[in-house]
Amino acid sequence: MIYLDNSATTKPFPEVVESFVTVATKYFGNPSSLHELGMKAERLLEQSREQTAALLGVKTNEIIFTSGGTEANNFAIKGVALQYRRRGNHIITTAIEHPSVAEPCKQLEELGFEVTYLPVNEKGRVDVEELARMIRDDTILVSVMHVNNEVGSIQPIEQIGQLLTRYPKTIFHVDHVQGIGKVPLDLKKAHVDLCTMSAHKFHGLRGAGILYVRDGVRISPLLAGGGQELQLRSGTENVAAIVAMTKALRLSLEAYKRKLPHLLAMKERWMNELNEIADIQLNTPSDCSAPHIINFSLNGLKSEVFVHELAKQQIFVSTTSACSSKRRAPSKTLLAMGMESKKAESAIRISLSYENTMEEISVAVRSIKQALKKLKEVTR
Numbered sequence: 001m002i003y004l005d006n007s008a009t010t011k012p013f014p015e016v017v018e019s020f021v022t023v024a025t026k027y028f029g030n031p032s033s034l035h036e037l038g039m040k041a042e043r044l045l046e047q048s049r050e051q052t053a054a055l056l057g058v059k060t061n062e063i064i065f066t067s068g069g070t071e072a073n074n075f076a077i078k079g080v081a082l083q084y085r086r087r088g089n090h091i092i093t094t095a096i097e098h099p100s101v102a103e104p105c106k107q108l109e110e111l112g113f114e115v116t117y118l119p120v121n122e123k124g125r126v127d128v129e130e131l132a133r134m135i136r137d138d139t140i141l142v143s144v145m146h147v148n149n150e151v152g153s154i155q156p157i158e159q160i161g162q163l164l165t166r167y168p169k170t171i172f173h174v175d176h177v178q179g180i181g182k183v184p185l186d187l188k189k190a191h192v193d194l195c196t197m198s199a200h201k202f203h204g205l206r207g208a209g210i211l212y213v214r215d216g217v218r219i220s221p222l223l224a225g226g227g228q229e230l231q232l233r234s235g236t237e238n239v240a241a242i243v244a245m246t247k248a249l250r251l252s253l254e255a256y257k258r259k260l261p262h263l264l265a266m267k268e269r270w271m272n273e274l275n276e277i278a279d280i281q282l283n284t285p286s287d288c289s290a291p292h293i294i295n296f297s298l299n300g301l302k303s304e305v306f307v308h309e310l311a312k313q314q315i316f317v318s319t320t321s322a323c324s325s326k327r328r329a330p331s332k333t334l335l336a337m338g339m340e341s342k343k344a345e346s347a348i349r350i351s352l353s354y355e356n357t358m359e360e361i362s363v364a365v366r367s368i369k370q371a372l373k374k375l376k377e378v379t380r
């Protein structure tokens with residue numbers, strides 16, 4: 001098997017699964033319970049919070065554990081809207097956000113908020129000056145993703161954060177789900193107020209995520225209840241998944257330090273090999289793009305059929321993002337980059353992890369060429 005769909009989800013590290021099993025079986029107490037088992041679970045939870053904060057270079061009380069990226073994004077966007085609705089009702093986001101940002105924004109529009117969608121250029125990047133022109137007195141939130149999940153373009157988060165220091169009433173949220181462990185982001189230096197991360201994108205398990213909430217920023221709770229997670233996110237904490245996520249975060253950040261050259265070399269080789277194939281056009285920009293995402297279009301062929309053809313040979317890639325591939329919608333990022341819909345409909349995404357190898361590339365490229373040949377013959 002050659003797994004090239006790491007932006008959809010990653011294979012959990014074995015040590016991470018071990019941690020999950022140990023905590024789930026030995027320390028299964030509810031961290032809110034007063035007895036010994038509860039206290040042990042609470043200690044593990046707080047140790048995870050301390051370690052996560054240290055790994056991200058932030059304060060312990062700035063880490064809120066959630067069930068994943070979708071919850072953290074919803075919490076950030078709706079939490080700001082609800083908290084600051086008297087201050088203003090204008091939100092700025094980009095045209096290429098993940099649905100877990102775009103859909104809450106749409107819901108808020110239905111409730112009377114005004115949302116401005118920042119366009120991107122042909123490389124999938126926003127223009128900071130254009131953003132500056134959009135900011136108004138009533139802008140309460142700017143939400144910009146760090147790394148795009150479909151093409152891998154990287155947004156100028158530090159410059160945006162710098163710009164927003166001139167607007168202290170505007171909260172800055174960053175969806176860092178695809179960036180963590182692959183493209184560094186210094187939350188303090190970039191003046192980020194809220195930041196989303198998700199365990200299963202960095203070899204942790206599904207069911208755990210992080211929302212960084214900068215000290216001093218207030219947001220309204222999305223999940224009200226028993227007041228767990230610093231009174232901001234109620235619900236009994238998934239301690240085993242959180243402990244496992246902390247380990248995955250540490251291992252991923254270590255992998256970044258040791259193996260980034262390997263990832264970059266693999267990406268370069270992939271881009272060169274794909275560039276040589278006549279029926280393929282690369283969509284991922286060569287500059288300002290993440291080291292693990294490669295997007296390309298197939299000349300007139302349906303991407304879905306191509307994905308299935310490769311899967312027959314145990315090679316797993318995806319059409320755009322995992323969420324839109326089931327809906328069979330063309331990539332909205334590619335459309336926003338100005339691509340015609342036919343080309344956007346034939347897009348394929350390869351997404352790598354540090355675990356992939358150079359050897360896999362030759363095997364996969366051979367299969368890609370065979371699949372293209374077969375599908376061209378069928379559609380002729």
Ligand SMILES: Cc1ncc(COP(=O)(O)O)c(C=O)c1O
Binds near residue numbers: 008067098149
């Ligand atoms: C950029 C981005 N944000 C948010 C999410 C949602 O994360 P989760 O799957 O943990 O809900 C994803 C998942 O694909 C993503 O790629």
